[in-house]
Amino acid sequence: MNSRISAAEKTALFLHGRYGHEIEKGIPENPFKVLISCVLSQRTREENTAIASKSLFSVASTPEGISKIPLEELQRLIKAAGLAKQKAKNILQICGAILENGDNVPSNREELMKLPGVGPKTADITLCYGFGIPCIPVDVHVNRISRRIGLVDGPVKLEEVGGLLQKIFGRKDWRIVNRGLVLFGREKCLPRNPKCGICELNEFCKFGRQALNKRA
DNA sequence: AAAACGGGGGC
DNA sequence: GCCCCAGTTTT
Numbered sequence: 157m158n159s160r161i162s163a164a165e166k167t168a169l170f171l172h173g174r175y176g177h178e179i180e181k182g183i184p185e186n187p188f189k190v191l192i193s194c195v196l197s198q199r200t201r202e203e204n205t206a207i208a209s210k211s212l213f214s215v216a217s218t219p220e221g222i223s224k225i226p227l228e229e230l231q232r233l234i235k236a237a238g239l240a241k242q243k244a245k246n247i248l249q250i251c252g253a254i255l256e257n258g259d260n261v262p263s264n265r266e267e268l269m270k271l272p273g274v275g276p277k278t279a280d281i282t283l284c285y286g287f288g289i290p291c292i293p294v295d296v297h298v299n300r301i302s303r304r305i306g307l308v309d310g311p312v313k314l315e316e317v318g319g320l321l322q323k324i325f326g327r328k329d330w331r332i333v334n335r336g337l338v339l340f341g342r343e344k345c346l347p348r349n350p351k352c353g354i355c356e357l358n359e360f361c362k363f364g365r366q367a368l369n370k371r372a
Numbered sequence: 373a374a375a376a377c378g379g380g381g382g383c
Numbered sequence: 384g385c386c387c388c389a390g391t392t393t394t
Contacts (some may be wrong), residue, residue: 197389237379246391280388
């Protein structure tokens with residue numbers, strides 16, 4: 157039995173138990189809303205993302221509807237999310253591209269990343285939450301947590317971490333793994349001062365054991 | 373590889 | 384005041 161698999165099992169069980177219920181409430185109901193919400197969320201706290209997306213979707217929530225909103229009006233609607241000027245421009249172009257595509261959001265990574273303001277994370281999140289396609293979007297938090305626990309080790313490039321995690325986690329609910337890792341990172345596995353002392357994973361987490369030993 | 377975009381909230 | 388935020392694009 158590989159110890160990394162064991163750590164992954166424990167991690168997955170914890171994520172499902174602790175954060176599984178979260179998946180039922182906060183996810184937009186269609187791929188388009190997932191995509192737009194994700195663009196709004198870039199470099200932005202969730203609370204502000206929620207304010208901006210609510211503000212926008214209360215006016216329009218389809219590619220056709222949003223593409224009719226003037227640029228300056230759109231900027232005003234989403235300003236709570238920050239980077240509003242660029243995001244508004246991107247959203248209008250994204251809506252235009254979707255309309256050209258028969259009113260369909262692209263359902264593969266390559267096509268998604270051709271859209272302005274859509275990089276690897278936004279594309280993967282759209283695939284995972286919008287289309288239910290198995291993939292693990294990797295941001296700095298997921299990367300940090302995976303390395304601390306020891307799920308990922310050595311000179312693995314950021315782009316390779318997602319695929320590696322998929323293998324390690326096996327047939328789990330990707331949405332819960334994704335969401336759980338992010339929430340866990342925000343609550344306990346913080347970048348600077350992680351709360352290893354009260355962390356449920358500290359006994360088998362490399363970083364956690366080290367931190368606790370240092371304290372004792 | 374590093375800077376730039378960016379307003380808002382916590383400390 | 385300073386730091387950070389489910390990143391992406393440009394230099």
